[in-house]
Amino acid sequence: MIKVQSEPLNAGEEINTFLTSNPNSGGIATFIGQVRDFQEQGSGESASVAALELEHYPGMTEKELERISAEAQKRWTLDAVLVIHRHGRMSPGDTIVLVCTASTHRGDAFSACEFIMDWLKTQAPFWKREHSGTDSTWVDARESDGTRAKRWEKVD
Amino acid sequence: MIKVQSEPLNAGEEINTFLTSNPNSGGIATFIGQVRDFQEQGSGESASVAALELEHYPGMTEKELERISAEAQKRWTLDAVLVIHRHGRMSPGDTIVLVCTASTHRGDAFSACEFIMDWLKTQAPFWKREHSGTDSTWVDARESDGTRAKRWEKVD
């Protein structure tokens, strides 16, 4: 299931609901991404972040997340996949993204969860703007994300 | 942190507490293992399981989990590790184990979480007995767990 929402995301509650919905999946892997209260800078220093804003492309975001989730279910044996992603303005400590994968085998659950995160970071149309004081900057894409996503490329 | 308990384990609540305790870790990977209501049999068939009992070695269990957690923190850059494992009698749907790893980088969080699960399954002194009807059997170790754990062996 895919949810894209501006409302706060309660990771623990969503995970408990996911567990209850999948009683016959022995293993559940999850990833939670949360807003940190600082921002890394080129020099290795960091500045505090008051808020973060995620712009997204309504319609395409849902399509991309569905596509990534379907691809994971094709590659691994999964009982269920849940992806919840927030957009809009968020504060430090807020959960931005939650991915849950349920499987009989923990290897499948782990690989699928990591794959979804790697694809999501390079394919899902989100753009991050950080607000700190009066300053607001669009964050650049990271090369390491491209490298991580490439690991999953398949030669069919 | 390591907890070995016979009390029920609320995965969602424990995860939310872990998130609150680690506000500066962008990425949290978790694994949840729950009791299924059936048991695989050699023939590929399955029998229903009414309850599961995990015997453990008090004292050594905690030591082994501490050792595995320390090894994960040596191998990857982690802000925190949480392992909660139940023992005693459990019912289908109950959470048996929860592992949470917090890191700035999701790759570290994922690898450490999977490593802890693989080591735990072959090193932590737990023995499973399944009860179904009047029948009760000790479950044999699985060869695949040994194979998975071997992937992490290091030649120092």
Place this chain on the structure above:
Amino acid sequence: MSLTVLYFAWVKEKVGTGEEQLSPPDNAKTVSDFIDWLETQSPAHASAFSDRNQIRVALDQLHVPFETDIGDAKEIAFFPPVTGGAW
């Protein structure tokens, strides 16, 4: 042929709008051709597309490379490489 053109993040800020309806000329067959034409529409458009390495494209909500034919697409979107959380 009318096309819905969408801009996101700093591309939107540079162009000055998030959405416009445009009718590109018939010789704007590929995404690249279309951008060539867009750049002639205003200095703001020209500025937004000055570094094409920093631009990504979706046709009807699917990522595509610049050499893709626009064909019957109803919606084209331009945006920076995607970014998310810092983890």
Place this chain on the structure above:
Amino acid sequence: MSLTVLYFAWVKEKVGTGEEQLSPPDNAKTVSDFIDWLETQSPAHASAFSDRNQIRVALDQLHVPFETDIGDAKEIAFFPPVTGGAW
């Protein structure tokens, strides 16, 4: 020298107890020697250790191989290969 000997899971059931205090002879230096001696203590012990491939050992709560010297250990435990959830 007195040693706390622990048994778990089906090893416990076969031996008939989970814990006993034993004083092995001086020539029982290694874990293997100790098991050889244990098997002479009762038919239940002999039956529990009849397939040593199915037995694992911990000395003072650390996994060790059979050829390890018992040395000054205070606690020795015998159990089947560990098992957990089915995932």
